[in-house]
Amino acid sequence: GQNIDQPTEMTATEGAIVQINCTYQTSGFNGLFWYQQHAGEAPTFLSYNVLDGLEEKGRFSSFLSRSKGYSYLLLKELQMKDSASYLCALDPGGSYIPTFGRGTSLIVHP
């Protein structure tokens, strides 16, 4: 099985940069997802990393290191609307079905 660990909650200031870490233990996986979920809303897809390294998409970037069992989501130029839960998830079998962690609740304050 998989074990995914993320901080439960983080706070950051508007305009700043925040890094949300995700560590995992698994026997193998095809890729790693990041999803954003605002309170009371559906998750929305942010990224899917297969290869090691950093993938940038606008203000959001996602990094994967398979050798270290580690990923992070980097959010730049934080905005109030970025306050949400950020879910790290593994794709264990290559079927693109995410196995989610508990998520990190990010609070952005002025």
Place this chain on the structure above:
Amino acid sequence: EAGVAQSPRYKIIEKRQSVAFWCNPISGHATLYWYQQILGQGPKLLIQFQNNGVVDDSQLPKDRFSAERLKGVDSTLKIQPAKLEDSAVYLCASSLVGNSYEQYFGPGTRLTVT
């Protein structure tokens, strides 16, 4: 483009009662998923359909949960009888094909079992 539609948005029932949820995926999306999200946790896959066939239902508690997608479009998820631990948000998602990594989620149905 219309998103994934779900109804009802909220439902409160007593334990041992039955409940059904409905999902209409994005037009043209062949693959449909039902997830259960308990408060404070990430979503957990219950069942995956490809058109009207079941691809994976290994985590569906089949003694009380059932799901169907008769015409390969809309889907219903039923719980009978409900237990207190079924209180959760039930999310429906769809993707264009089964090997697409981008799933589109609906707003969910929040179920409270008392």
